[in-house]
Amino acid sequence: MGVLFDTRTVSQSALEELGAIFRQISLLGTASEHLFVVQKDLSRSIDFLTSFSNLKKLTKISKVIWIDDALFDHEHLLPLFPSIVFLCEGSMEMLDSVAGILKRKILPFSKTHQVSLIVASRLVTATELVIENLGIKGDVSVYFWPELRPLALEPDVLSLCLSQGGLGDLFAGSIAPLDQLASALLDLVIQSNYKIRLTNAFLKGEHSIKLWTIYQNKYQAHLTKVDAKTKKLILDQDDTLFLDQHSFMNRNVDFVCLDRSVDLVSAVLTQLTYTGLCDEYLGVNLGSTTVPEEDLKIKFGDPDDEIYPVVRNLNFSMVGSVLNSKARVLQAEYDKKNNLTDIEEMKKFVGELNSLKESQKWVQKHTVVAENILKAVRNGDVETRVVPGLEADTPSSNKFNAFLELQQEILSDNLDNKRNCAAILQYMYEFEPPLSEVLRLIVLTSIVKKGIREQEFEQLKTEVYNTYGLEGFKTLLNMRELKLVYARESLSFLPSSMSEEATTSAHQLIRDFGAISTTLNLMPISDHVDPENPKDADFGLAGYVPMVARLVEAIYSREFLAGPRDVRVRKHGWDNLDLSALDGELRQEFLIPETKKPLFSSLIPSKSGRLADRKDLVIVSVVGGMTYSEMSMVRFVLGKNSFTKDKQIIFLTTGIIKGDDIIESVRYNC
Template identity: 30%
Template structure:
């Protein structure tokens, strides 16, 4: 893309001062595993369970009824909640691992209660005036706290289920390289119970990825079980998944090398106070974000062999910028040095990005001591289910003759 722009300019560099220091373009095919896994951040779980559309989510209305309302007065339409950074509490919660959300909400509730109690200690007119000035903000925070407590309760109802925990355990086994070379008992149980097909297909695709494809015997067995249980029309579904490589026969085992070299699995992960991007999946570091991390420091030359194992070519281009057009770096003594020295990296995800990956990039920016700021551009926000749906839509249909 950059080479094409340069050709259109007749080989000349643009005569403007660039605001973006680095451009990183990641094709979704480089990392199909991450979106297939269950996201474990607050934002990610909301999207996985309820679906976030244009920064809004529609939720069951009964959780947002006031205590004075009778059950028969419950609204029939779903409650629409706007999720954006103008909500101070949401800004704090969105990137947290869900296991850290409860303690943060509880701490915030105690703080708000204490601030409201200050009105009893106010004796003078000046103290009363100070409290009244804070009142609108306190009321806004309390309302936000009520909303997010209800959302957290809805999420917990889902994550506490046996089905969710069993699925998560199965995923953890796959990404750790366990039980990947044979039909997994949990996947078989899900098919036997006719659980949602998208859940079964996600698990099958995760197993295929982590095993670098399934043995022909295992793949044929899964396909036969899917068709017999969910209907022969899903032969098309399976063909489409094979066409894009989400399901495939066993080949060279690259995933174990990638997993080890890029430290995708982190054993000791702190979900409350994380020190690594792996917290967004409770022990798994998104491959896409690990690549962004290596790109920033120490550079991709340190992982050349691993890059060769990933699908597609790796292209690195350095743009020569005239000295006069380069960003001016301030001196160490300058009060604006932290702002001026900050590098901006634009990360473009072709094929979609998950909320968990966005959270991981934000975490990287915070951990980099202000050295790098990340701007994200993408074609869309995705989950594993929406990724599979898009594959089904884009693949050309296979015509079946049942006779």
């Protein structure tokens, strides 16, 4: 498979940009070394990009300290460093904190100091105005570092790493996450040397449409600034791309962008893939998970880790047997040394020894992670069942299983309103779970039931207040305001269209869960579930195919539909796909010049999708964040299709989220 764009260049570009800024700072003064005062959140991102030792070589930073407005007591260091460089994000609060430190601690005594401020932001004009209003313009040299985000968390995952996927800002009506994501998409195009030429756009939801508009405006503005040589490069690539149908199909770049509101269901369900459960129970930050008790940190997507690509998309029940199998193979390789008699064979074994040790190290690391997921899942429960393999390679506990089973009961709509409410309360009384778990169940119920009856909603509201206090009560009310949950009172003597208010909003687009679930086969029925060889993309959640995955799949195949299907190869897209039970604007655009449209007036020949050296790409983006399980399911549905299995996939999103983030983003807005 040909790769159109190597995501590792994103990190390289960010570092090169930061190095260029430091070279500018050095040219303005005589300082050979810098004191680096950095916002702690940004330091984690920088640490992701490179090691401190490498950063020191690149920038001549000698010492790093954190920005702390309340306890900035590093004055004793200032005489040692004639150059002081601050780095922070461009938020009003952070710039105000930095301005306070500068005014009180540094500027009054900085006659011999060179003071610089690097702002990680693309909003140059607005940020410059804030700096001027804070009264530090002219006292410090200001630079902008626009290349920090997105971060390449894995070879196919680019994330802005916004808190809760930027949902808090989106719920508050801010378009900042859209602007940042549009800028990141433009950066991909530019950094690919314009080889990423978007040919199809598939958009669902208000935020996705806005993002696409912002991107197009940014792209057109960018074209006005490029030099003649670059403009010719772009035109030449267009001529090559649209030479004929075959050349087009071999260089197709599809941009699929969905709002998080398209499918809150998959976001609130418990993830069951290896990486998904890591995030649910151990936590994954900037693509890394830690086990403090074992002094272990794993960076997912590490190029030296040959185990992670094998286990990341698996249902967790399969992970133990895979790790054990790999361990046995490695042990067998080690044991060969006992039977070696030939000198050449011994030399070969010695040459492979380092590789065997490296593989064994990664097997051990992932085994520790898997064991600690099991430990976290059990959460103190006495009853556990042991499954051969990784001591117990299937998460099993009363609480864990009860949570999963209740999710499945709600999804299947097996409970009436009263029993549904009673089941949630029983789970709450018996296990005393965190507030987020109870609210996730309430969100799920509201979507499946097209709202919760007023009587049951009042009962849930009262019990949430009594158990979790005012904060839980306010969070639930805020969720109702956003229509993530919805109370309704159905009057039997009125038509349903009059007796029930609309249950959707810009933040929750599923109008009729039962209908859309049936239409898109979101809960496929199978006589035999085999986690090792899944038939459909429901193995990463509780028997549910994420709508994100299904909508991506539907662009290229309708094999998931029940009944007779038209399997003739036509221009792919969402044409004739019934999405009437899903609100929100839908748009799909065929992005070709008017002069080239006659090339595509007929059916695209099927063989064109199987040309050698393919370099076509699918960019999947979710505004408001994606879960690890959703990404695994998208990989699965594209990987099982002969037409798409060789396409490169890049996930470009505002952040990696899990169910608790939905609740936290609402709590943030209380």
